[in-house]
Amino acid sequence: MIPVQGVDGHCVAVLGLGRSGLSAARALRAGGADVLCWDDNPAAREGAAEEGFDIRQFRSAEDFADVASLIVSPGIPHLYPEPNKVVAAAQEAGVPVDNDIGLFFRSLATSEWDNLDTTPRVIAVTGSNGKSTTSALIHHILREAGRAAQLAGNIGRGVLDIDPPGEGGVVVLELSSYQTDLARALTPDVAVFTNLSPDHLDRHGGLGGYFAAKRRLFAEGGPDRAIIGVDEPEGLFLAGQLAEAPGDDRVIRVSVDRKLTGPGWQVFARKGFLSEYRKGRQVASIDLRRIKGLPGAHNHQNACCAFAACRTLGLNPKAIEAAMQSFAGLPHRSQMVAEKDGVRFVNDSKATNVDAALMALLAFERIRWICGGLEKEGGLAGLKDGLGHVTKAYVIGREAAAFAVQLEGVEVEVCTTMSHAVMRAMEDAQSGETVLLAPAAASFDQYDSFERRGEDFIAEVKARL
Structure with missing residues (x-):
């Protein structure tokens, strides 16, 4: 568990008591907060009460008089198509609204990191399609290479349920637009944007709002490295916004539509072959056609993104290729x-x-x-x-x-x-x-x-x- 920092003695409300909501409540309590919980589902409320959490129904702004912040589960709308009534009451009362992702990023680093030779890293993956496979593939490659890695977020465990990472540990997060849209803290070391296609438009007020929710991971977080799929206009725009110059290798461009050229850092796949280019020269290649767990161009894009993320952590191409060979894929995805x-x-x-x-x-x-x-x-x-x-x-x-x-x-x-x-x-x-x-x-x-x-x-x- 990652105890939440900065909440000792504060009263914090949690709305939604599914996987992420309950893990947030537990982590808040571990950080010394007085936690109030609510869910419209009576069974969820009963489960939280059995764990010793206080249950409070929030009907108006007055019910938030003693509350320092409200933590909202991802499935609960905070703006579009209209705010949940509890969220609206908190906003009316001036109470800050956050989610478990925001709590995670503000609580992960501790004073114990000062004693580590290699501090932990966080890789966060977002996008419309492929983010689960990309996240799982990164995690698989790291584990096969002998690196301590944990998978969490929209896949695997809740972000606050993971073990505090130790020496050289890596946390791989899959983040949905629901999660990036609301988090008050977003500070990954490496951020990945796979692609963008229309989805969840009612929740974000249209395609522009949906893209804006994804973009927050990069604009708010300022990652050391940004891996951007540039096969849609939004990805190309995002890469251009983040790069200081054409040769800025803090931005790694990814494509499965075309060969990428230029002085920067690129990873692309054509006719089943992954290629890595730096400063206009090819430095690595992988034949993806022989990897059974990654069939089709969409999985080749996932492979390019995962390859680039692992390269930022210093893994060599041969080790990455060997790990990809043993990747079985995810259930319900090809x-x-x-x-x-x-x-x-x-x-x-x-x-x-x-x-x-x-x-x-x-x-x-x-x-x-x-x-x-x-x-x-x-x-x-x-x-x-x-x-x-x-x-x-x-x-x-x-x-x-x-x-x-x-x-x-x-x-x-x-x-x-x-x-x-x-x-x-x-x-x-x-x-x-x-x-x-x-x-x-x-x-x-x-x-x-x-x-x-x-x-x-x-x-x-x-x-x-």
Whole structure:
């Protein structure tokens, strides 16, 4: 646990008692705070009370008279589409609002670090797609190379649940826009921006607000090194804002669209080969085609970002390549489930938006595509470049028929349920084809998470093999 600093004797409120909220409450108590907790879920309140936390319902600004700050869980809106009523009351009372990420960054460093030869480092990864795989891959490479590393944030453990890092330790954080948007402290040593595509637009008041939330990790934090995917205008803009000159190697540009040139530090992938260039000269190369856990251009981008992050910590390219070979990938992200009679079954349930689904479609040929769910803003036009890889689409979800009519030029079967879609895809599939779950939509019309959707796909496949 990371005890929160600067709260001894203060009264601090915690709103939302899920994983991050409870870990924040525990860390605040360990730092000497008097902690008040609230969650609209009675079971969550009961669980916190059993741990000895005081429960208080906050109805108005007057309820915050003795509160020094409010810590809010990531899923609770603080501005758009409208502030949560408790957050609004705290703001009306002038009470600062923060989250567990802000508490982490202000509490990680201690006086004990003065006795360390190599101080701990924090690598923070954000972006629309690929941040989980990138974070997990960095963590895997570091561990394989013998470095002490912990994985936390939006993946793995809550940030305040981790062990205080010791000599040369590295903390790898995956951070969502919900987390970067509100944190009052953001000071990573290395910050990674994978890419940007429209997502969570209602929560951020549009694409500009969404990008601004991501940008805070770099603008507020001032990392020693910034690794920026430059295949979208926003990433290119961000890299330009951070660099002092074309040769400023504090900014590492990453691409899977083109070869990067110039006097700076670049990492890019073309035709399955990762290349590292510094001062206009190639210094390293990796054949990514042989790495089974990283299929497709989207995973090659993840590999480039992870490679660059590990290079900033002094790892040599051969060690990074060797570690990548043993990376198995993450569940629900281009996860190979099974193979039978020449047909592969791949679970990419995490492809909850159009850009992520497009990358999955481009990673395979001759696809029996299971898609559909709770459609996000912007429609499905962005899938056009990948539809040529689709032999047939099997659409699930409550609005499957409406989803299906947007898939122009593709043979479509409306299945509604996962069970029916898997059954029909398996009946139709031929050797050399891939049955791919890449929904291009959220899961909440039928499942409570993309994980449950992916687990259902896996169960249906295995039941029929």
